[in-house]
Amino acid sequence: MIRRLTRLLPLFVALPVAAQTLPELADRALAADPAVRATGASLRAAEERLVQARAAYGPTANLTATSTETRYQELPAGQTRPFRADQYAFQVTQPVWRGALYPALQAARSQLEQAGNALLQSRLEAQQRLAEAVLEVFKSRDVVAHATALREAYGEQLAAARRGFQVGRAAAPEVREAEARVDNAIAQLLAAEAELDLRQQVLAEVANGPVPALLARAVAPEALPVLPADSVLEWLSQAEAESPQLRQARLAVDAAEAETRKASLAHAPTVDINYNYTHSSDTGTATSIFPRRGNSSAIGATLTIPLFASGATQSKVVETLALRDKAASELDLARRTLVIGVRQAFVATLSALSQAKALATAERSQALSVRANQRGFEVGIKTNADVLEAQGKLFEARRDLSRARHDAWAGYFRLRALSGQLGEADWQALDAQLVAHRPVDLNRARERSGS
Template identity: 35%
Template sequence: MKFAPNALPGAIRTRLAIAATLLAPLLAMVPAAPAGAADLLQVYRDAQSNDAQFASARSQLLATREKLPQGRAGLLPQIVGTAGASRTKLDQTASLPIGGSPSASGTRFFNNNNWQLQLSQPLFRWDRWETYKQGELAAMAGEVTFHQAELDLITRAAQAYFDVLAAQDNLYLARAQKKAIGEQLEQAKRNFEVGTATIVDSNDAQARYDLATSTEIAAQSDLEIRRATLQQVTGKPVDELMGLRSEAPIPGPQPPDVNAWAAQAETSNPQVNLAGYNLETAQRETNKAKAGHLPSVDLVASYGFNNQTGSATQAISTHYNASQIGVQLTMPIFSGGQIQSRVRETIALADKAASDLEFARRTAAQTARQTYSGVSNGLAQVKALEAAERSAQSAVESNQLGYEVGVRINIDVLNAEAQLFSTRRDLARARYDTIMNGLRLKASTGVLQEADVVQINTLLTSVPGSMYKLPVPAQAGGKAPAKAAAAADRRGVRRDGGTPRS
């Protein structure tokens, strides 16, 4: 801040007092993060271990990997064993011709035990080969789906993290604004008591104070909701988080070429890769349907044993071993048109999968362009809001000084303070949104990884008040800044330099 060469010492002290008064609420409201405050990397790793969605994706990956051995099983030998045992009771009666009486009767028992092994080895079954290749595609698609879950986990954890920081900022700024308005209200009441201000100033300040109280309550509620959302991701409560340094250089997109990012998204976006696997799977389903017209050839072999102790016609026991080997050919001749219909169905589904792939490519490119624009425009917005914050700070100081000398009314000071706190909220939100758009940009191309979380982690700090560029108090809980205005009064700063205009 520059002072006029002919500025009076009292005016200089007034400006210093104003600055101290504006800083005091923020110093009082921004808590010092303890040494155990969680950072983004810790939150991400907690989410890896505890997030229910990610755990579900991990289990789904393990299940999908089994598609490969299931498909391969259709090409391998199939061996079936059977065994049986039975006991037969036979009641026999020998009779004379009609009218005669029975001549003999008796009961016989005989047993039958058998077992058999059957082997079948496919020699040519085109449908099973296509099923095996589909199993490979399903396993690869499962890996891509899990990679998408990893990208989603990073963005969800980061979004929840920065949402909590933004909610904390809103609460701290709401409390600071309330405190500043309260001090302005007390000043207006004192000026009214001594006759240097009207009751309008007090009423305006009281109305703003009541509104600030409502804003504080809403901010507190929002913070609790955001913390609950973060806990849902991490699986554990997180009381304190490290904040973003105000001077932290937010990384821009590299390379700084939107077309390069869009082109990469069209080829490496997980949804594009997944759609590509779906298309190839649909094409192989068509091949499998066409295989219904082809013959199947199997190698078949069997070996069995049978032991029988008599039968209904003879009492002699028999047993034998039987072995068999051969090639079995099965040729479809007519299936009622079912195969042709199935082929037409799969061709239509393959065309649909091709359209889905093209849609996925276009969507990925559009997402990359949007997030790239979000990063580049966000960086420009951050710079503009930083300049706006400095201007709003100067406006508050100027209006406060004008109120002191009687050329501004209380509502002017309140409006300037409201603009300052609103700008600070917008600036904090713009920083968080720009960082998140950077993560989403990398996610849209499939290159987002833990190293990017580590990079963002270097932008965080546990120093209290860093976001607002505030000095750390010499003593925790010290009240010296809040008493700066009173000290300025004792040093002779004028508070009755004229009658405020109404």
Template identity: 30%
Template structure:
């Protein structure tokens, strides 16, 4: 399998991983993280809404170009006219006639300062829509990953609880047999029974937690999830590369999507100031007009002889080409007020961009520190698991020779299962914090980051599911075949 050094410095064969993952998925019908992410992308309404807004933003380009192209209008009208007029000493006369007119006007903008600002705004808004879509992709990436690992953790917790319940039940049967033959005590039996009831209650809670986690994942991917692929047995957490928090914070301040969105809003607010100020400048347009006017014969009523042109039709054509200048002088103070408003908004967006950089730096540093902490926790829990397994072996041997009690065995069993739960949670948190670190630095825009993490998920065989349930079979001092604690599934 080809080796691929992923962003955290973890050796991963991504191409081979996808091939192996798809083959195992077909064979075992297990759902992995990449498939869950694909389903979420297809079904998530938030992402589809962002896609629609992205398509809408694509129309801003043609709208910006239209500001510099000519505008052509057709005008036409028809009227019926009644006119009553007194002309000199000829007396009062009434006329009725109909008329119509038609014309075409072309207006080509030559200079409109605000149009340049509007064109810049359109370009910025298109970039903002792309960033918002990328932010939605990051959001669904985190939501599906959190839901996926929450369900895995709930599955692990239930399996461990069932294995612990079986182990406690075995101790209860041993205590009852010992009491029957006279080598045990009532106290041992009662303590084992009380622990059995406690673990049974934990199992019921674990079942409910798993159902809640399954429903949460279903709501994200849009369908009931199948059994999930868990961590591979050879999973090994590696430190981030580069192993320096200041490098990650610098990347976040430069590439974080929220930072880029805030900077885009600041740039848009600057162009808005230019647009408002541009309204004070003159507008220069080239105007060309062609029109035709028609007036019918005058119908005359009254005693007077009427004008000399009575009974004649009027049909005229007119063509004009010229330059039109429009200079705003006074508009009640509205443009000046709008300019002050735009400047204040610009200052607000500038401060918000500074805050966005600080927040991105904090998120990156927090994710980095959490990642380092997860590494140390994983190492500590793995060592603790080896220690508790050794302690359990010694405690069982001590019970056989009368130096330990049933309660001691039950307590060390509880410590073992608790450590396994903590180890599983630390491993899942490690992968989640890796994803959060990539989001903080703006590198988790598509599914490639999911594929990096998905490499560490394996399609397990059916006979491996009950491995944890076999861990309670530690009954004799000669049995030294203990699991290494790495299987938390």
């Protein structure tokens, strides 16, 4: 049995790695994210603080047991006499009026809601980090694919230049320029591969493991998020209502105000009801040789009126007022930061979408230019430098187009996170836009141009 479990252990270890759809990866990343776990622990602690605040309204009971052994000697030379005394006391106290209890309960409730929103915020940030890591990998992989295709195209053009030089159709500088372009393309490819390796490591760290199946997929070239140009006010309204970060700041103000009320009520009197039951027994005392046993019980009320605390109570009130002002300022700062962040994300996403649409047209035009320059070179009306330059511009257009498309998705996910809406539906929508990854080939320009 143990041998069978040992053979199956690698399968269980590999199970998390098998999750390759984006919703599954998001769940896996959230489960392993340290920030999410930390805020989850803070939420559990806040729940217990609320239990403690409620418990302050209930009774408290104490049991005290005392046992003493005494040796008494009458002076100047009397006989030593030992005796023993035992006492058991049971006390119950029920608060009747303590003004600070209700503000403490309000503060605990606000802190619990604040911790819940902190957990939501950390989950949104973790999902945003995962989205950025995935899209950065896709973007870097496209750069590598484009650099590889460009290097191959430059290599083919170098071979053509060398053949032309051998038959006298090309000059030596054209061959040297083609060689320089090949060397530069190789350098760009090495840099792109190093960047891709780094992005894959970051993704594996964020996603809590390798994602080989995801790396075989890519965002469809025509897939872009939908973002109406006149919807910024809707996004701002949504963020104002749903942002966990802004709700945390509001709840921090509520908790600070409750702490202020709690501190000010430290001046107020308190009333408690007490019940005491005592059982005592002894074998004698210093003045009696007769043993005694007895029970007593008492019930009463205790009124406590605070008179003077050397200024500590008033100082505590001033402290809580300052903390309330701090929380109010942080709320204004959080609102301002949120508005700026939403506007920046909206403009960045809209700009990336516009660039993607414009660069798609530029790519098609540059593909036609590459084909035209290749034909011109074949018939002798274009030089090798013209072809190399056209191919380089096509590479830049495709690289920029890939960057714009992925930046649009990254900006859209950031916008959804800032407005408190990022969730499983967004991952499912992006996952539906993933297709099998196909390496880039500059010769596809002929197909796109209809040549």
